[in-house]
Amino acid sequence: xxxxxxxxxxxxxxxxxxxxxxxxxVVPPTEDTxxxxxxxxxLESTDTEVDFTDMFDQLEIYKRRPLNIxxxxxxxxxxxxxxxxxxIQSLIYYRAKNGPFISIWxxxxxxxxxxxxxxxxxxxxxxxDSLFQKYKAKDFLxxxxxxxxxxxxxxxxxxxxxxxxxxxxGKTRYMGDSFNQFIRYRYRLGSKVSFGIxxxxxxxxxxxxxxxxxxxxxxxxxxxxxxxGPIKKxxxxxxxxxxxxxxxxWNGFAIGKTPYIFSMKRLGTGLRQYTxxxxxxxxxxxxxxxxxxxxxxxxxxxxxxxxxxxxxxVTGIIDSASFFQEEQLNTFYESGYHRTATEIRNKNTTTRQxxxxxxxxxxxxxxxxxxxxxxxxxxxVVKGNKTYDVYDFTGKSLASFSTxxxxxxxxxxxxxxxxxxxxxxxxxxxxxxxxxxxxLAVIVHNRYIPADxxxxxxxxxxxxxxxxxxxxxxxxxxxxxxxxxxxxxMDRFTFGKLKFGVDAPSSGYDLFSEARYNPNKxxxxxxxxxxxxxxxxxxxxxxxxxxxxxxxxxxxxxxxxYRTSPNVRMQxxxxxxxxxxxxxxxxxxxxxxxxxxxxxxxxRIDLSFRYATFExxxxxxxxxxxxxxxxxxxxxxxxxxxxxxFYSVIHFKPMxxxxxxxxxxxxTWYDRKVVSSGLDLINGNSRSDFRIQAxxxx
Amino acid sequence: MVxxxxxxxxxxxxxxxxxxxxxxGSHINLKASNDLFARGARAWGMGNVSVSNADAFSYxxxxxxxxxxxxxxxxxxxxxxxxxxGLGMQSAVLSIPVKIGGIGIGFQNMGFSTFTEQRxxxxxxxxxxxxxxxxxxxxxxxxxxxxxxxINADLGILAKLNTKWTLGFHVYNPVKKSFGQDDRIRxxxxxxxxxxxxxxxxxxxxxxAEKEFEQNVNVRxxxxxxxxxxxxxxxxMGNGTTAQSFGLGYRSNQLQIDVSSTWHQQLGITxxxxxxxxxxxx
Numbered sequence: 001x002x003x004x005x006x007x008x009x010x011x012x013x014x015x016x017x018x019x020x021x022x023x024x025x026v027v028p029p030t031e032d033t034x035x036x037x038x039x040x041x042x043l044e045s046t047d048t049e050v051d052f053t054d055m056f057d058q059l060e061i062y063k064r065r066p067l068n069i070x071x072x073x074x075x076x077x078x079x080x081x082x083x084x085x086x087x088i089q090s091l092i093y094y095r096a097k098n099g100p101f102i103s104i105w106x107x108x109x110x111x112x113x114x115x116x117x118x119x120x121x122x123x124x125x126x127x128x129d130s131l132f133q134k135y136k137a138k139d140f141l142x143x144x145x146x147x148x149x150x151x152x153x154x155x156x157x158x159x160x161x162x163x164x165x166x167x168x169x170g171k172t173r174y175m176g177d178s179f180n181q182f183i184r185y186r187y188r189l190g191s192k193v194s195f196g197i198x199x200x201x202x203x204x205x206x207x208x209x210x211x212x213x214x215x216x217x218x219x220x221x222x223x224x225x226x227x228x229g230p231i232k233k234x235x236x237x238x239x240x241x242x243x244x245x246x247x248x249x250w251n252g253f254a255i256g257k258t259p260y261i262f263s264m265k266r267l268g269t270g271l272r273q274y275t276x277x278x279x280x281x282x283x284x285x286x287x288x289x290x291x292x293x294x295x296x297x298x299x300x301x302x303x304x305x306x307x308x309x310x311x312x313x314v315t316g317i318i319d320s321a322s323f324f325q326e327e328q329l330n331t332f333y334e335s336g337y338h339r340t341a342t343e344i345r346n347k348n349t350t351t352r353q354x355x356x357x358x359x360x361x362x363x364x365x366x367x368x369x370x371x372x373x374x375x376x377x378x379x380x381v382v383k384g385n386k387t388y389d390v391y392d393f394t395g396k397s398l399a400s401f402s403t404x405x406x407x408x409x410x411x412x413x414x415x416x417x418x419x420x421x422x423x424x425x426x427x428x429x430x431x432x433x434x435x436x437x438x439x440l441a442v443i444v445h446n447r448y449i450p451a452d453x454x455x456x457x458x459x460x461x462x463x464x465x466x467x468x469x470x471x472x473x474x475x476x477x478x479x480x481x482x483x484x485x486x487x488x489x490m491d492r493f494t495f496g497k498l499k500f501g502v503d504a505p506s507s508g509y510d511l512f513s514e515a516r517y518n519p520n521k522x523x524x525x526x527x528x529x530x531x532x533x534x535x536x537x538x539x540x541x542x543x544x545x546x547x548x549x550x551x552x553x554x555x556x557x558x559x560x561x562y563r564t565s566p567n568v569r570m571q572x573x574x575x576x577x578x579x580x581x582x583x584x585x586x587x588x589x590x591x592x593x594x595x596x597x598x599x600x601x602x603x604r605i606d607l608s609f610r611y612a613t614f615e616x617x618x619x620x621x622x623x624x625x626x627x628x629x630x631x632x633x634x635x636x637x638x639x640x641x642x643x644x645x646f647y648s649v650i651h652f653k654p655m656x657x658x659x660x661x662x663x664x665x666x667x668t669w670y671d672r673k674v675v676s677s678g679l680d681l682i683n684g685n686s687r688s689d690f691r692i693q694a695x696x697x698x
Numbered sequence: 699m700v701x702x703x704x705x706x707x708x709x710x711x712x713x714x715x716x717x718x719x720x721x722x723g724s725h726i727n728l729k730a731s732n733d734l735f736a737r738g739a740r741a742w743g744m745g746n747v748s749v750s751n752a753d754a755f756s757y758x759x760x761x762x763x764x765x766x767x768x769x770x771x772x773x774x775x776x777x778x779x780x781x782x783x784g785l786g787m788q789s790a791v792l793s794i795p796v797k798i799g800g801i802g803i804g805f806q807n808m809g810f811s812t813f814t815e816q817r818x819x820x821x822x823x824x825x826x827x828x829x830x831x832x833x834x835x836x837x838x839x840x841x842x843x844x845x846x847x848x849i850n851a852d853l854g855i856l857a858k859l860n861t862k863w864t865l866g867f868h869v870y871n872p873v874k875k876s877f878g879q880d881d882r883i884r885x886x887x888x889x890x891x892x893x894x895x896x897x898x899x900x901x902x903x904x905x906x907a908e909k910e911f912e913q914n915v916n917v918r919x920x921x922x923x924x925x926x927x928x929x930x931x932x933x934x935m936g937n938g939t940t941a942q943s944f945g946l947g948y949r950s951n952q953l954q955i956d957v958s959s960t961w962h963q964q965l966g967i968t969x970x971x972x973x974x975x976x977x978x979x980x
Contacts, residue, residue: 436901436923442933472961474935474942476921478903480895488919490935492942492961507963509941531937533963 059124061145065190066126069107070100074362076191078269082120084262086413086433086441087112093408096364101127111411111435114482116518144189146698151182151630153691154203161204161339161679174204174339174679181207181216182277194224200277204339204679211344218336220282222273232297233289238274240282241301241457242266243358243371244404244417245429247449250459251281257461259514259528261475261489262433264445264461265415268369268404270358271299279336280307281457283354299358306348308333311379329379340679351378354456367406374399374422375456388498391451391468398422400455411435419455427453429460439480443489445473451497463493463510470494475512483520488513503546506535522563530555538582549582555623571595579620589616591623591639606651614639630661630693643669643685661693733939734815735759736775736789736806739972743945743958744920745934747904749892750866752830752856754954754974757791757802757821760868760890761832762854764823767793767800770977775806777970780962784810799824802834815840823854830856836871838885846877850885864894866906874911886911900924908938922947932958939963952976 059079067076077088087110094110095101104127107118155178160166166173180203186196199216206212222237240251245266252274255263271289274282287301310330315323329350338347356373376397383392399422406415416430431445447460451468462469475489494507514528535548554577561571572594580586593612599605608628616622622640628649629635639645647665654660666688669675675682738755741748748759754773756763771793779785789806802821809815816839823832834852839845854868870888877883892906905919920934920943930947945958954974959967 434923436921437897439897440901440903440921442921442923444933472942474933474944476919488935490937490942492963509963511935511937511941 061188061191062124066124069104069125069127070095072125074267074269074367078267080121080124082117084112084260084265086262086265086435087117088267089406089408089413093365103127111438112441114479140189140193144187144193146696147184147186147188148696149182149184149632149693150695151633151691151693152179153689154179155682156688156690157675157682157684157686159676159679160681160683172340172342172679175210175341175344176201176204176206176212176339178203179207183216184275186275192226194273195222196273196275197221198275198277202337202339204337211338211347217338218277218279220274220277222275224273230290230292231288232291233271233287233299235271235273235287237286238282238284239287239301239303240272240274241270241287241299241356241358241373242272243268243270244369244402244419245415245431246460247417247419247427247429247458248400248402248421248455249356249371249373249457251283251457252276252278254459255461257463257473257491257510259487259512261443261473261477261487262441264443264473265406265413265431265433266461270297270360271301277336278334280332280334281459285354295361295363297358297360297362299360301354301356303352303354305352307350307352308336308338308343308346308348309350309379310346311349327379328382329377330382330384349379352376352456365408367404369402369404371402371404372400373457386500387503388500391497393454398454398456400457417460419453419458421453421455423452423454425450425453427460440476440478442476443473445475447471463491463508464495464499468495468497468499470496483518485516486514487516501536502548503537504535504548506548508532508534523560524562525558525560528555528557528559536581539584540582549584551579551581551620553620554578567599567601569595569597571597573625575623575625577616577621577623579618581620587617587621589618589621589623589640590614591616591625593625593645595628597628604653608647608649610645610647612639612645613643614645615642616640627665630663630691631659631695633693641669642671643667657697659695659697661691663689663691665689733779734808736777736787736791736804738773738775738974739777739945739956739958739970740922740930740932740947740954742777742943742960742970743930743932743934743947743956744904744922745918745936745943746960747892747906747918747920747934749854749868749890749906750856750864750894750904751902754793755791755972756823756832757793757804757819757834758789758806760854760856760866761802761821761834761852762823762830762856762866762868764793764800764802764821764832765825765830765856767795767823769979770794772975772977773972774974775970775972777968779968780965781967781969782965813840813842819852821852828858832856846883848875848877848885850875862896864896866890866892866894914938930956952979 074088074092077083077091090110090112104125107113108115159178161174162178181201184196184198188194198220199218201207201217205217208215220238222235222239224233224235226233241249242251243249246254254266257264271287283301283303284305285301285303287299289297289299292298309332312328312330313325314328315325318324333346338344353376354373359370361368374397380396381394383389383394400419402417402419404417406413411434413433416428418428420426427449429447431443433441433443435441445461447462447469449460449462449467449469453467458466460466463471471491471493473489473491477485477487479485489512491510495502496505498504511531514526516524516526518524532553534551536551537546538549555575557573557575559573561569563569574592575590577589578586591612591614593610595608595610597608610627614623616639619640622638624636624638627635627637627647630649645667647663649661649663651659651661666686668686670685672685675685675687735758737746737748737758738753740753741755741759751759752763752766754771773791775789777787787806787808789804791802791804793800793802800823804819806817807814817836819834819836821832821834823830832854836850836852837847838850839847850871852868852870853872855866857865859865868890871885872887874884874887888908888910890906890908892904894902894904896902900923902922908916916936916938918934918936920932923931925931928949930949932945932947934943935941939962941961941963943958943960945956947954947956952975956972958970961967
């Protein structure tokens with residue numbers, strides 16, 4: 001025991017010395033940069049726009065009032081996306097084993113924590129207790145913080161769907177204007193109380209008229225109170241549940257398969273407030289988490305909301321004299337768009353009620369969860385008549401159960417979830433992260449999700465749509481030198497049943513390799529290679545039967561980001577892609593871009609620019625690239641066709657408590673005379689996008 | 699200081715080679731890889747990476763590895779390709795250390811009643827400073843209704859770059875020899891280049907690239923981990939037919955048993971087993 005203590009003292013002294021030397025010699029990267037880099041990688045395989053307001057908000061709160069590292073919980077740490085699930089576990093495990101941290105630099109002693117990670121989370125952690133631990137009634141007015149964010153955006157060029165001629169002809173059209181409007185108010189008192197209202201209207205939706213007489217198309221709100229006696233968390237309004245590995249219940253955003261392979265292990269933190277604008281994947285009602293004792297938490301929730309779906313009334317014959325009428329739910333719509341008459345007709349057609357709970361046991365090395373939920377719709381779901389629809393869910397209600405676990409043992413972290421639904425169908429996710437050495441860590445992640453398994457709120461890590469998949473990912477991160485790391489994974493998967501566009505059982509693999517070189521704090525380079533094989537119906541026109549062809553995709557990327565001065569940050573990239581299907585000819589594509597970001601601290605102005613050229617043979621060789629957006633927004637558009645793209649973002653502070661962002665982006669194509677199709681068609685070869693955002697913090 | 703610079707340069711070269719293997723070798727569609735040799739279940743557990751590791755199956759993997767031989771070693775191996783009856787391989791290797799270096803004698807058999815392929819061979823490997831050289835003579839016999847046979851050779855090199863890194867190079871049948879007088883049918887040439895990195899006494903990381911004429915380059919990587927004494931866990935991956943592999947091993951003072959399972963994109967799982975015995979080990 002004494003020896004241990006002495007060892008620990010030495011350790012602390014060492015890190016104190018080392019830590020301070022390190023901090024005095026180099027300029028650490030700002031934590032935002034690192035978080036952005038990570039999100040960039042995490043998101044960069046989808047064509048999406050994601051709103052991370054909530055996460056960054058939470059981080060801002062922590063920054064103002066850092067968390068005590070000796071008391072910080074898994075839940076709080078999970079907001080720091082730069083930390084992998086494994087790193088969070090390591091900290092908790094290390095603290096349990098070695099006792100309280102004596103210095104913040106002792107973080108370096110935790111296995112899996114490198115100096116970059118520590119710099120990234122340093123602003124949010126402290127050794128002291130926060131000054132405002134206890135709040136009085138009057139603090140609600142004086143100590144709380146109010147945030148208001150307003151955002152508006154639109155394409156500049158007119159799109160076909162807004163033409164007046166469609167109205168006179170009575171054809172399908174967008175009923176509203178082309179602006180996307182967003183407003184959010186948030187009140188917070190530390191992490192004690194949170195209250196928020198979010199309102200949004202998508203482009204093309206009506207505003208204060210027609211189908212939206214109340215103004216916005218979507219409203220969301222919540223009131224959350226934490227830590228009052230045995231009540232750990234109480235939420236009234238919109239919330240989400242995130243359990244286990246996402247097999248039975250996972251609302252909201254989830255990280256899938258990414259270059260950060262250890263993030264595949266999810267950290268189901270249970271109950272959370274919902275402030276985002278996805279109109280389908282959240283719960284509306286009330287939820288409470290009770291701390292039964294130090295090791296046991298119990299969450300129970302009830303939710304009822306209206307969701308979008310196509311519901312048809314069908315007439316059936318019982319006998320020659322009597323008929324019956326029945327409503328059938330054909331398709332769920334999760335896009336949240338209510339722009340055309342059809343979309344408006346499908347809005348809120350179905351009532352969904354959900355009841356559920358979670359019992360969580362946690363100690364120093366083990367987390368064990370028991371989850372259950374029951375979902376009831378007022379209309380029965382029917383399945384389609386395609387062969388691949390055979391295993392789809394039908395009916396009005398479904399129960400779902402699962403048990404999830406995480407267990408740290410020496411240098412191993414075992415995790416997983418086993419789920420069963422009320423129909424007796426079982427699915428499982430199991431994995432292990434093993435730190436073989438400080439230079440090598442390995443992950444094995446297996447999923448078994450049969451085609452007939454279903455849960456309304458499933459969202460596990462998968463290659464394809466979530467069901468009908470079995471696969472194993474094997475990956476490792478090798479760090480032979482502190483400036484160099486190599487991440488490689490091989491994921492193989494089989495789809496046992498038919499899928500859309502795949503008329504037979506099929507299989508494939510995904511091979512990824514990336515070498516990252518950080519010669520110093522201001523420069524970072526990486527070389528990335530990816531090869532993916534999947535099977536699809538042949539496009540051979542002479543084929544009598546649709547046999548499967550292998551489709552092989554390659555991506556090859558070289559990226560460099562570097563600071564030329566403390567206020568100037570540059571990023572350059574070249575990416576090549578290749579696509580080949582069966583015996584067809586291979587198609588190629590490339591994207592090349594240069595980013596410049598510079599700050600003028602005196603004038604409180606921040607400027608970002610990108611210029612990109614791209615040429616891809618077809619949509620199959622399209623290339624995704626992350627783009628800087630107004631704060632908290634992340635857009636990852638696909639570059640396709642032949643053309644150029646640029647954008648600029650300006651951020652300035654006209655007043656102390658007000659931030660304003662302006663963004664203008666334009667793509668010009670040289671291989672086409674019209675852009676997009678259908679209602680989104682633009683007559684011309686360019687598309688421009690303008691957005692403005694303001695934030696007021698009181 | 700000079701020494702340090704040299705060391706750094708050497709490290710750079712090592713890394714260039716590694717990335718060369720990992721990146722540039724692998725950008726082509728890969729159709730097949732070479733499964734013709736009984737390389738032992740240890741190598742197969744690590745994704746069929748073997749060129750830079752010396753073990754009881756050096757005879758088949760890289761004859762230069764025989765230079766490391768210290769005891770008389772027997773290796774027995776069996777597999778069942780894709781779990782399909784009849785598609786099996788059996789092999790036995792006897793390795794004997796001599797005054798300088800080591801000698802290996804081996805036999806392997808593959809096939810079923812209507813098709814068999816047999817290989818016999820004798821190999822020798824020895825050190826020259828930090829470099830080991832090895833060569834092997836093979837007799838290859840295939841019989842379907844008719845029988846064809848040839849004698850060909852292997853060459854191999856192992857280079858100790860430093861205490862942690864070993865480079866291996868191996869070429870099978872460098873002259874692409876034909877069967878008898880008929881030069882339309884030739885046995886293929888297979889070249890392999892790889893690196894082993896001893897991360898600690900518990901962890902070994904290795905990678906290699908393989909090129910067979912008329913086939914695409916195959917790049918593989920594998921890990922061997924010793925969580926407790928006597929016990930090994932292995933995993934490997936590659937972009938060829940062996941997409942993933944896993945293996946276990948138990949090693950006592952006189953005996954080693956390895957099992958592995960490799961996964962093929964279309965054909966499924968192949969189980970493999972090998973047994974190694976050190977005959978005069980104390």
